[in-house]
Amino acid sequence: MTRGALMLLCASLLVGACERERREFRRDPVVASDEDKITMSSISPGGGQPAAQSSARAKEFENNAYHVSQGKKYYTWFNCNGCHSNGGGGSGPPLMDDTWIYGGSMENIVRTIKEGRPNGMPSFRDRIPDDQIWELAAYVRSMGRAIPQDVAPGRNDDMHPRPAENRQPYVTPIPGGSTPPSGLAPQ
Amino acid sequence: MKRSLGAAIITASIYAGSPWALAWAQGASAHNIAAPPASAAPAEDGQWTMPGKNFASTRYSGLDQINVSNVKNLQVAFTFSTGVNKGHESAPLVVGSTMYVLSPYPNILYALDLTQPGAPLKWRYNPKPDAAAQGVACCDVVNRGPTYANGRIFFTTLDAHVVAVNADTGEEMWKTKVGEINKGETMTMAPLVAKDKVVVGNSGGEYGVRGWVQALDAASGKSVWKAYSTGPDRDVKIGPSFKPFYDGDKGQDLGVSTWPPNAWEQGGGTVWGWMSYDPDLNLLYHGTGNPGPWNANQRPGDNKWTTGIFARDPDTGDARWYYQTAQHDIHDWDTINEQVLLDMEWDGQMRKVLVHPGRTGFVYVLDRTTGEVLSAKPFHALTAVTGVDLKTGRLQYNPDKEPIQNRVVRNICPTAPGSKDWNPSAFSHRTGVLYIPHMNMCMDWETTEPNYIAGTPYVGAEVRMFPGPGGHMGEFSAWDIRAGKELWTINERFPLWSGAMATGGDLVFYGNMEGWFKAVHARTGEALWQFKTSSGIIGQPTTYRGPDGKQYVAVLSGVGGWAGAIVSGDLDPRDGSAALGFVNAMRDLKNVTTKGGTLYVFKLP
Numbered sequence: 001m002t003r004g005a006l007m008l009l010c011a012s013l014l015v016g017a018c019e020r021e022r023r024e025f026r027r028d029p030v031v032a033s034d035e036d037k038i039t040m041s042s043i044s045p046g047g048g049q050p051a052a053q054s055s056a057r058a059k060e061f062e063n064n065a066y067h068v069s070q071g072k073k074y075y076t077w078f079n080c081n082g083c084h085s086n087g088g089g090g091s092g093p094p095l096m097d098d099t100w101i102y103g104g105s106m107e108n109i110v111r112t113i114k115e116g117r118p119n120g121m122p123s124f125r126d127r128i129p130d131d132q133i134w135e136l137a138a139y140v141r142s143m144g145r146a147i148p149q150d151v152a153p154g155r156n157d158d159m160h161p162r163p164a165e166n167r168q169p170y171v172t173p174i175p176g177g178s179t180p181p182s183g184l185a186p187q
Numbered sequence: 188m189k190r191s192l193g194a195a196i197i198t199a200s201i202y203a204g205s206p207w208a209l210a211w212a213q214g215a216s217a218h219n220i221a222a223p224p225a226s227a228a229p230a231e232d233g234q235w236t237m238p239g240k241n242f243a244s245t246r247y248s249g250l251d252q253i254n255v256s257n258v259k260n261l262q263v264a265f266t267f268s269t270g271v272n273k274g275h276e277s278a279p280l281v282v283g284s285t286m287y288v289l290s291p292y293p294n295i296l297y298a299l300d301l302t303q304p305g306a307p308l309k310w311r312y313n314p315k316p317d318a319a320a321q322g323v324a325c326c327d328v329v330n331r332g333p334t335y336a337n338g339r340i341f342f343t344t345l346d347a348h349v350v351a352v353n354a355d356t357g358e359e360m361w362k363t364k365v366g367e368i369n370k371g372e373t374m375t376m377a378p379l380v381a382k383d384k385v386v387v388g389n390s391g392g393e394y395g396v397r398g399w400v401q402a403l404d405a406a407s408g409k410s411v412w413k414a415y416s417t418g419p420d421r422d423v424k425i426g427p428s429f430k431p432f433y434d435g436d437k438g439q440d441l442g443v444s445t446w447p448p449n450a451w452e453q454g455g456g457t458v459w460g461w462m463s464y465d466p467d468l469n470l471l472y473h474g475t476g477n478p479g480p481w482n483a484n485q486r487p488g489d490n491k492w493t494t495g496i497f498a499r500d501p502d503t504g505d506a507r508w509y510y511q512t513a514q515h516d517i518h519d520w521d522t523i524n525e526q527v528l529l530d531m532e533w534d535g536q537m538r539k540v541l542v543h544p545g546r547t548g549f550v551y552v553l554d555r556t557t558g559e560v561l562s563a564k565p566f567h568a569l570t571a572v573t574g575v576d577l578k579t580g581r582l583q584y585n586p587d588k589e590p591i592q593n594r595v596v597r598n599i600c601p602t603a604p605g606s607k608d609w610n611p612s613a614f615s616h617r618t619g620v621l622y623i624p625h626m627n628m629c630m631d632w633e634t635t636e637p638n639y640i641a642g643t644p645y646v647g648a649e650v651r652m653f654p655g656p657g658g659h660m661g662e663f664s665a666w667d668i669r670a671g672k673e674l675w676t677i678n679e680r681f682p683l684w685s686g687a688m689a690t691g692g693d694l695v696f697y698g699n700m701e702g703w704f705k706a707v708h709a710r711t712g713e714a715l716w717q718f719k720t721s722s723g724i725i726g727q728p729t730t731y732r733g734p735d736g737k738q739y740v741a742v743l744s745g746v747g748g749w750a751g752a753i754v755s756g757d758l759d760p761r762d763g764s765a766a767l768g769f770v771n772a773m774r775d776l777k778n779v780t781t782k783g784g785t786l787y788v789f790k791l792p
Contacts (some may be wrong), residue, residue: 076635082393082644083322088762088770090752091322091644097759120322122642159595159633159649161764161771 019063020151038107042175058106061138062147071139072153074132078124086162087143092121096143096162097171104146104173109137144171220619221531221668224539226466228616231691233732238278238332238377239611240729242464243528246613247689248730252738253791254692258706258716261789264739265305269297269784273755274747276609277332278377278686278727279786280340281741282354284734285309287335288786291747292321292328292345298357302734306788310357316346320368323642325393326749326766327756329375331609332727336380336405343374349387349403361408365389369642371396376523379462381471381501384411388458392476392521393767395645398456398493400473402504412504416456416475416492418442423492424504431508432558433580435489445488453639454486455479456493460523460609463541464501468556471501472541474522480637481603482647483517484592490515494522496543498558508558512545513582517590518571518632519603520546525611526555527621531669533561542668544612544623546605547582549575550666564671566623566664567606568655571599590634590648600629602652603767604749608684611727612666615689618709620674621666622695624683627655628772650768660772663687663697665712675712681776684750685742686727696740698724700751701779704742704787720744720787723751723780737790745784746776755782 037053044050061067075081087096098104102112113133116123124133142152145168155164223243231249240246253261269275273291280287286299286306294316298309321328324345333342339360340352347366352359365387366372371394378387384402392398398416403409414424419440431437438444443451457476464471478486478493495511513520527542533552541555548571549563563575571588575581588599607625614621630652637647654660661679666672681700688696693709700723706716723746730740747755752766753773763771 077638079638079640079643079645082646085758085765085767085770086762088759088765089756090758090766091324091326091756093757094759094762094765096762116319118318120319120324122319122322158593158635159631159651159764161649161651161768162762 020065020148022064023066038103038111040103040108054105055107057134061134062106062141063151064138065151067135068138068142068147068151069153070132071135071137074128074136075139078128078136080136088162095140096168098144098174100173100175101177103175104141106134106137106141109140110134113137144168146171146173219532221529222616223528223614224465224467224530227464227528234283235278235281235729235731236335237280237379238334238727239461239463239525242381242466244461244463244525244611245527245616246611246687247616249616249691250730250732250738251691253690253694253740255694255708255715257791258692258694260791261706261716261718261740262792263718264788264790266788267297267299267306267786269295269743269745269786271295271745271784272782273745273784274327274329274751275726275743275745275784276329276748277743278729279741279743280333280335281729281731282335285354286741287333287340287354288743289330289333289342290784291330292316292324294330294342294344296333296340296342296352296357312352312357312359314344314348314350314362316344316348317368320346320373323368323371323391323394324373324375325391325644327747327752329748331375332377334378334380339405341378341380341385341405343376343378343387345373345375347372347374347389349374349378349385349408351385351405351408363403363408363410365401365410371642376459379464379471380405381464384501386462386471386473386501388473390457390459392455392457392459392479393644393646394642395453395455395479395639396457397452397454398458398476400458402501414499414504414506416458417446417451417454423506424499425506428500429506429508432510435514435579435581436491436509436511441489441491445491446486447488450486453479453645454490454493458523460521461525461611463526463528465528465539465555468539469500469502470498470507470555472496472498472526472555474524474526476521476523477519478516480645480647481519482634482637483515483590484634485637485647488515494520496522496526496541496553496558498555510553510558510560510580512547512551517584518599520605522546523609524607527612527614528555529614529668533669542614542621544607544621544625546601546607548572548601548606550621550623550668550671552668562671566666566673567625568600568627568629570629571601590632592634595631595633597631598629599632600655601626602628602630603650604769608749610684610725611686613687613689613695615695615709617691617693620709621668622687622689622709623664623666624685624687624697625662625664626660626682627657627662628652628660628682629655630768646767649764651763651771652768653772661699663707677707677712677714681773682750684725684748688728688730690730696728696742698726698728698742698744700725700746700776702744704728704744718787718789721785722746722783723754723776725751740789741786743784743786746780746782751776753777754780
């Protein structure tokens with residue numbers, strides 16, 4: 001479906017807001033992301049789930065086709081593809097699979113990009129503006145399709161090395177850690 | 188058949204040393220066979236002290252206890268886990284009664300005591316390289332081996348340090364930082380020790396680094412000289428003694444003028460492969476890697492001094508000659524493969540030659556005193572190139588396969604890793620034949636806009652590889668150097684990424700990515716023995732005489748490397764462009780082998 005058609009659909013349904021299409025040209029002052037409750041573990045002492053929170057901001061980015069497609073553009077601009085290929089991985093781990101070393105939530109991925117990770121993920125803090133990092137994270141989430149299908153990008157115009165993001169089945173992120181649980185690598 | 192073969196072997200060993208007997212055994216006519224210079228390949232002492240075996244890089248051992256008639260009984264003597272799950276490209280060394288095994292990143296050096304049953308661990312040395320180096324290693328975090336000289340083991344670490352370790356005690360003698368991972372420089376090559384110098388070079392041709400080769404003082408680790416592969420003559424160590432054979436390599440500061448302004452600063456030409464040394468000529472030979480970025484539209488010109496072979500004075504680093512195998516390389520065809528030094532009759536004259544099976548698809552025979560190309564014959568299915576012009580030395584590209592920005596050019600053979608990548612061939616001093624483990628692959632290539640950000644990849648191409656004609660991806664070929672043709676070849680399902688080794692027992696050993704370690708008849712290619720190891724093999728086999736006087740054969744199993752990154756890096760097989768396009772061809776490898784590094788050592792019962 002083209003963007004135009006969707007617009008029409010949105011308009012015709014008289015829906016107050018269509019999140020996929022929304023664009024904000026002036027953003028609110030940035031909420032310090034360091035105050036987000038982020039966790040990289042699914043256990044916590046004393047029982048119950050670790051305190052984690054998915055911010056409204058995360059939803060806003062990953063449910064928005066514009067942000068995701070901007071993220072896709074930055075993914076090559078900042079040479080993410082040099083290390084992660086089109087999601088299948090290279091010197092960096094695959095991003096299109098369901099297994100995450102450092103967590104697969106928007107907040108986790110934003111952290112990964114900003115701070116870097118010890119086994120060779122560079123820190124992009126102060127190299128990429130905050131909003132673009134969120135857009136990158138939203139695109140990374142689309143690679144294995146952890147976001148709605150109608151938001152995920154379609155196939156590339158040029159070489160077609162992998163199925164398009166919007167053709168993937170929906171996946172739920174799995175906390176994988178750095179060592180696969182057995183000799184069998186995540187597929 | 189068996190019987191007459193046995194007889195031939197006995198006869199040959201009776202006359203061993205006599206060139207006539209060898210020529211006769213080979214079934215060749217009067218002319219004597221090629222041989223490495225004696226100064227570069229001393230008499231067999233039962234050890235294996237450097238990955239190339241000797242300065243001529245023949246990877247041949249004269250040991251002959253294990254031979255064509257008894258190899259079928261070969262069995263495991265002992266094994267040892269390196270505890271590392273990445274690609275094991277290194278060669279196990281044996282010095283005296285100790286074996287040295289170097290793992291890929293984190294580059295742990297193990298010393299095993301061969302005098303004790305089961306070869307227990309004597310000591311280990313862990314250089315603790317910076318983990319971040321893993322991100323800037325293009326093609327798995329491999330290491331191609333340690334080397335031994337004067338009581339010390341020398342090796343490079345992924346985070347661009349060179350270390351010297353006391354071979355008896357494992358004590359660190361020195362550790363020198365020679366590169367900057369934050370600029371994309373890593374190290375994976377095996378050093379060569381010539382005289383009192385440890386010669387090393389950098390990796391990172393996919394990260395916009397500037398390639399160099401450097402000599403460190405073996406005693407102190409201090410840098411003695413450093414020569415870059417791009418830039419002004421003084422940086423490249425080109426001076427009055429530089430006498431290249433071809434006119435295209437003559438002129439001032441070609442390392443600057445054959446590039447767009449300043450492009451040479453990120454121009455690649457890294458020195459991550461093999462080196463050889465001729466003590467008589469006092470010349471060190473090394474290759475230079477691909478120019479950066481892969482997108483060749485960004486760098487019109489011949490891009491000197493990338494993708495070529497240098498001869499240098501090891502004392503000063505001064506260049507003596509240079510030959511470029513791929514001027515203005517468009518397909519990532521590094522010239523870092525081994526150079527086998529031989530003395531052989533060529534058109535009725537004895538010539539000192541250097542044999543180099545290149546990524547371009549040709550086996551080059553050069554005169555190693557001048558850099559003249561005597562022959563360049565194809566050993567791979569070719570669509571991208573048509574030949575080498577022996578008058579100018581220039582590679583002839585097929586214009587139909589030249590990359591065009593944002594267009595997918597299809598069916599380019601050979602691929603980016605070339606007809607053959609780093610994994611070295613072996614030359615048998617007995618048969619006079621070169622044994623080349625190589626690939627049979629083609630690729631589609633789309634040139635894209637690269638973006639230079641220091642410390643991140645600088646490539647500018649989308650690639651996907653696939654099997655070449657016949658559908659198999661690997662070949663193990665016996666090569667007649669003089670005639671420039673294949674004598675026999677063994678097809679393998681996956682690309683061959685392991686080195687070869689030849690022995691005095693008329694055997695050749697190699698491993699495949701499924702994990703089979705094989706011994707074949709050096710004269711016929713007949714498969715004589717094979718053993719399935721725990722993971723795919725991409726290592727370099729070696730052989731030695733143990734303290735008990737018996738011959739052993741050693742190899743590291745542990746899949747990975749560029750070809751095996753899909754397994755060692757847990758890459759996603761749905762993305763064909765992963766691992767720079769290798770994953771497209773290697774999807775099935777995940778169903779055939781798993782990762783894990785183990786040393787295997789074999790002996791006769």
